[in-house]
Amino acid sequence: MILPQAFYERDTVSVAKKLLGCYLVHIENGKTAIGRIVETEAYVLNDPACHAFRGKTKRNSVLFGSAGHAYVYLIYGMYYCFNAVTGPEGTGQAVLVRALEPVDGIDLMRERRGSDELKLLCNGPGKLTQALAIDISFNGLPLFGGTIQIWSLESLPGFEIIGADNIVQTTRVGISQAKDKLLRFYLKDNVYISRK
DNA sequence: GTACTGATTTTCT
DNA sequence: GAAAATCAGTACC
Numbered sequence: 001m002i003l004p005q006a007f008y009e010r011d012t013v014s015v016a017k018k019l020l021g022c023y024l025v026h027i028e029n030g031k032t033a034i035g036r037i038v039e040t041e042a043y044v045l046n047d048p049a050c051h052a053f054r055g056k057t058k059r060n061s062v063l064f065g066s067a068g069h070a071y072v073y074l075i076y077g078m079y080y081c082f083n084a085v086t087g088p089e090g091t092g093q094a095v096l097v098r099a100l101e102p103v104d105g106i107d108l109m110r111e112r113r114g115s116d117e118l119k120l121l122c123n124g125p126g127k128l129t130q131a132l133a134i135d136i137s138f139n140g141l142p143l144f145g146g147t148i149q150i151w152s153l154e155s156l157p158g159f160e161i162i163g164a165d166n167i168v169q170t171t172r173v174g175i176s177q178a179k180d181k182l183l184r185f186y187l188k189d190n191v192y193i194s195r196k
Numbered sequence: 197g198t199a200c201t202g203a204t205t206t207t208c209t
Numbered sequence: 210g211a212a213a214a215t216c217a218g219t220a221c222c
């Protein structure tokens with residue numbers, strides 16, 4: 001099923017954990033690329049590392065919109081990061097998707113990434129946007145019915161339910177503010193995460 | 197194996 | 210002018 005908008009309206013940390021094991025799907029001109037989310041980070045209220053912390057700007061305006069939309073921005077002048085807006089509208093919170101396990105459209109991902117190595121296709125925020133061809137034009141698009149969607153397959157037989165025992169909680173990557181907050185989550189023992 | 201560097205643009209000080 | 214939610218390549222141990 002496609003995760004409904006209400007899924008994203010809950011608190012950001014819960015959404016970050018619940019997104020683990022879900023599937024990020026990009027369908028474009030009949031070409032499909034799907035990855036299983038294995039690593040996320042929460043950017044929350046009163047969080048100096050969150051782009052919304054210093055108020056609304058042109059770049060982060062989507063963060064202050066309603067939950068369940070994509071927040072995409074350019075980082076270090078060359079890579080895009082993909083987030084899902086969370087929480088009550090206007091609070092400026094989001095979950096950053098940091099790594100995917102390639103599931104479908106793998107040859108397409110290899111082509112876009114210029115690499116054959118499965119483990120290197122989506123194991124980082126800049127890499128997964130490249131593999132799924134996500135760029136700034138996706139900023140603000142809904143995740144519940146557009147060209148980019150997030151699916152949960154938990155209710156189907158044969159798909160693993162992710163519990164607390166399978167989630168590792170640790171500190172976020174690449175930030176200098178609020179370094180000590182434990183707001184990064186990844187699937188235990190998964191080889192497709194960006195780093196230990 | 198780890199460590200450092202260049203690429204490149206938006207944003208804020 | 211500096212820093213930023215990064216990555217790939219190179220140098221060196």
